[in-house]
Amino acid sequence: MLPKKFLECLDREGIVAIGSSSAKGEVHLVNTWHRFVLVTEDERLLIPAGGMTRTEENVGENPRVELTLGSGEVMGEKAPGVGFLVVGKAEFLDHGEELEAIRAKCGFGSRVLVVTPESCTQTM
Amino acid sequence: MLPKKFLECLDREGIVAIGSSSAKGEVHLVNTWHRFVLVTEDERLLIPAGGMTRTEENVGENPRVELTLGSGEVMGEKAPGVGFLVVGKAEFLDHGEELEAIRAKCGFGSRVLVVTPESCTQTM
Numbered sequence: 001m002l003p004k005k006f007l008e009c010l011d012r013e014g015i016v017a018i019g020s021s022s023a024k025g026e027v028h029l030v031n032t033w034h035r036f037v038l039v040t041e042d043e044r045l046l047i048p049a050g051g052m053t054r055t056e057e058n059v060g061e062n063p064r065v066e067l068t069l070g071s072g073e074v075m076g077e078k079a080p081g082v083g084f085l086v087v088g089k090a091e092f093l094d095h096g097e098e099l100e101a102i103r104a105k106c107g108f109g110s111r112v113l114v115v116t117p118e119s120c121t122q123t124m
Numbered sequence: 125m126l127p128k129k130f131l132e133c134l135d136r137e138g139i140v141a142i143g144s145s146s147a148k149g150e151v152h153l154v155n156t157w158h159r160f161v162l163v164t165e166d167e168r169l170l171i172p173a174g175g176m177t178r179t180e181e182n183v184g185e186n187p188r189v190e191l192t193l194g195s196g197e198v199m200g201e202k203a204p205g206v207g208f209l210v211v212g213k214a215e216f217l218d219h220g221e222e223l224e225a226i227r228a229k230c231g232f233g234s235r236v237l238v239v240t241p242e243s244c245t246q247t248m
Binding site: 019022026029030032062065066067083 | 137138139141143144145146147148149150151152153154155156157186188189190191192193194196205207209247248
């Protein structure tokens with residue numbers, strides 16, 4: 001499901017925004033760097049969580065999240081620059097192979113944010 | 125209110141994520157490029173809107189938005205890389221000096237998204 005250009009973005013420097021909403025419907029965004037995202041073989045996104053306490057609270061109330069990322073260096077249709085929107089379900093795990101994998105990649109993380117994408121759309 | 129490093133990020137290439145939520149509390153993210161953000165003298169953020177239809181619908185129901193942006197090239201406390209979270213109120217305008225200003229800067233925009241920040245926090 002994840003397009004090749006999406007994966008190319010993750011190989012460049014850039015910022016991932018992770019949007020969630022509380023039970024009351026209040027939006028919250030948190031961001032991390034492309035280099036901290038691990039794509040599993042079954043195309044889940046693993047992201048180390050140090051803080052992210054409001055995102056974790058929100059995900060406990062409503063697991064639906066949206067993520068955006070992109071790169072000005074990856075070629076778009078006519079010129080360099082692409083961006084993607086991922087819609088998916090998220091959960092935080094404080095143990096298990098996903099946490100071990102993200103700690104091995106990034107060197108930190110008290111929990112791991114696991115996003116299971118339902119769609120991944122090129123938006124720009 | 126807007127820190128110097130925030131403005132430095134806008135001068136570098138990068139992506140802005142704009143998060144909103146519907147009356148039902150469903151989060152939605154849309155993104156644009158740093159170069160399309162115009163900071164007014166009174167520190168509002170003007171962003172050209174071509175599509176952004178869901179964001180516009182959401183803002184009509186709940187004007188509270190969160191934005192993230194950052195740059196791996198701007199110096200943080202110990203190493204390069206900073207990110208910011210803006211919390212504010214948003215509205216879409218289809219006429220007026222804000223729309224004219226953003227069209228003059230970017231060359232497009234059927235409407236302009238105007239964000240009035242309530243806070244701007246360095247998050248990484």
